[in-house]
Amino acid sequence: LTCVHRSQPLSLSQKLWPLASDGAQKGEAVGATNSELNEKLLKEQQLQQRRHELWMRNRRRLLSGLFVCYVGASVGIPALKMVSVSCTGGFFWEDHLPFFGLFGVTKIAELALYTFDPTLHGDPSFLDFMLKFLPSFLGYVDGYTDATSIVIAHSCDESPVAQNLAVWMFGTYFTGVVVAQWLVVSYLAMKDDTHACVMKLIHMDALASCVSLSGDSQSTWYIVNMVRTFGEDIPQAIQQTLFLIFVKQNYFMIASVVVSVASSVKALHDAIHRAAIAAGAKLHESDDKWVLVFRQTVPFLWPEQTWSLNPDNPSEDNFAILDKLEDFRDSDGVFTFKLQWPQDNCEVQIWKQTSNPIEGSPHSGVSGYQEVDVPYTDHHWGGLERGGTASLLDGSVNNSMWWYAIGSHQLHQGGYPGPVFRPDGVKKEYEVKQVELYIRQPSE
DSSP states (O other), X not given: OOOOOTTSOOOHHHXXXXXXXXXXXTTOOOHHHXXXXXXXXXXXXXXXXXXXXXXXXXXXXXXXXXXXXXXXXXXXXXXXXXXXXXXXXXXXXXXXXXXXXXXXXXXXXXXXXXXXXXXOOOOOOHHHHHHHHTTHHHHHXXXXXXXXXXXXXHTOTTOHHHHHHHHHHHHHHIIIIIIIIXXXXXXXXXXXXXXXXXXXXXXXXXXXXXXXXXXXXXXXXHHHHXXXXXXXXXXXXXXXXXXHHHTOOXXXXXXXXXXXXXXXXXXXXXXXXXXXXXXXXOOSOSOTXXXXXXXXETTOOOXXXXXEESTXXXXXXXXXXXXXXXXXXXTTSOEEEEXXXXXXXXXXXXXXXXXXXXXXXXXXXXXSOEEEEOOOOTTTEEEEEEOOSSEEEEEXXXXXXXXXXXEEXXXXXXXXXXXXXXXXXXXXXXXXXXXXXXXXXXXX
């Protein structure tokens, strides 16, 4: 069955669904059918995990290969074409074709990953995606245009100023780009399991926004942008401007200055405003006082005694920081919880209690329970208590049932035991596809 609002009558299709059984007893045998279903879904879960790992491995290989090609093209093409470069005319236009061919391949790969990669958490709007995708073109060509500017300055044999600037430009490029970005920062980025920092190094900015950052990867993300701004963009823009003032105008050099300045501004913006959570990830309501502490999604079977899962990535389908509940007890010693089932059109359940549900012995009950907005009260609802053999926690207090389950170790009728109520005097039990638990952040 699918949950419905208290004030809404059941639709004809909902009335035709068979009612669930009156069971869901703690620790009881769920029968051969449910046992077989649990085993089947466990195998499916393991298969999905292997597919996830395969996607992540292949994505890392793709990104690493594109990064190596980007570095090679940015440095190699200007070096190979050095003999044909002129101080006034710069490079022949066809000299740039290999680099822009690689640029096209990289952007096609970014779009393909965004379209087909099932491991991405974010789902930004089309406008948000394009506002990151299109400006990233400037960032991608920046490393290349800086290298070509060095070669152009070096080609001005009759100008001592140009020769000196070429030396300084090469020094800052080698230090700020080759060493700082492409060696040191890339080493840190390759250790980032989310791959967001590698995406940033090859300027897949839109794709990187679809990945949630962990605490460590947030630090690396900040370093990537700061090194790029102060190690590459600002020094190169200053030196190229001096070339234009004291040597001669070169259209390619002018373009390089514009790209450097725009890239610098964008890098600073990215460093300051990048949130840890993937863009468009649906985590919780707009009220930022509610903090997600648990999510479980079918067909995942929750590991026993696991209070923390994917703690740095609340956009995961299965997530928990239940070991941090004490951080949210208010000054009166009270927890305020919100339980919801987002995929089943159920109402939210909000209440307060003083007992920490992960503490104590199984089925030890709830202390200090107080209703706030509780539409579902059947099957002995009374807050959350420590669960038994079937789940981490449940809301059927001081009873052998495990409805309102949190952290189900097995399935019941193909889902997790959810809310129970009696519209028109008829008991309705709901096996849900997803369950989320939020906790109210105490006022400062």
